[in-house]
Amino acid sequence: MDEQHKPEEQADGQAEPANDDAVTATALPREELARMTDDIVSALKTVYDPEIPADIYELGLIYKVDIEDDRTVKIDMTLTAPGCPVAGEMPGWVENAVRTVEGVMDVEVEMVFDPPWTPDRMSEEAQIAVGWY
Numbered sequence: 516m517d518e519q520h521k522p523e524e525q526a527d528g529q530a531e532p533a534n535d536d537a538v539t540a541t542a543l544p545r546e547e548l549a550r551m552t553d554d555i556v557s558a559l560k561t562v563y564d565p566e567i568p569a570d571i572y573e574l575g576l577i578y579k580v581d582i583e584d585d586r587t588v589k590i591d592m593t594l595t596a597p598g599c600p601v602a603g604e605m606p607g608w609v610e611n612a613v614r615t616v617e618g619v620m621d622v623e624v625e626m627v628f629d630p631p632w633t634p635d636r637m638s639e640e641a642q643i644a645v646g647w648y
Contacts, residue, residue, distance in 0.1 A: 542584040551582055551618050558612040565601055569644040571609070575636025578627060586620035588613055593632045602626070 541548060559572040559580075571577060571592065579591040590609060594602055601608075606624040613622045634647070 541582075543582070543586070547618065548582060551586075551616060552580075554616040555580060555582070555588060555613055555619070558616050559609065562605070562608045562612050564595060564599075564605075566599075567595065567641075567645055569637070569641040571605075573638040573641035573644070575638065575641070576632060586618055587623065588616075588619050588621070589623045589625070591625050591627045593627055595632055597628055 543551075556572060559577055560570045562571045563569070564571060564574060564576070567574060574595065576594065577590065577592050579589075581589040583589065590613065592606070592609060594605065599605070606626055609624045610622045613619060613624075634642075637645075637647075
């Protein structure tokens, strides 16, 4: 089985690149993996929840990002509420944003609701944006 790059969750609920051992087990060069990871996070930060003035990454809606050896990016994400009016559109927005990253060959976005999203997954930046801090 190919080793994947798996972000680990920080205390603020945000994804963070996995430890060095996981990164070195991939077939991708370390520098390329680091660049792709940074560029994917930047791309995710261009997608905004239309009802909340913060991007989906800072809101903590991105649960997992895996960069496969074949450069397929697999993303698990959620919504602030299952009945979100853009539930059908948001995965496409995420896919389109991540496809712009140099080196990404394919993108698969899966909507998950376990664990359910809660406001404590928001970064300090998102909390400030919505006036909760």
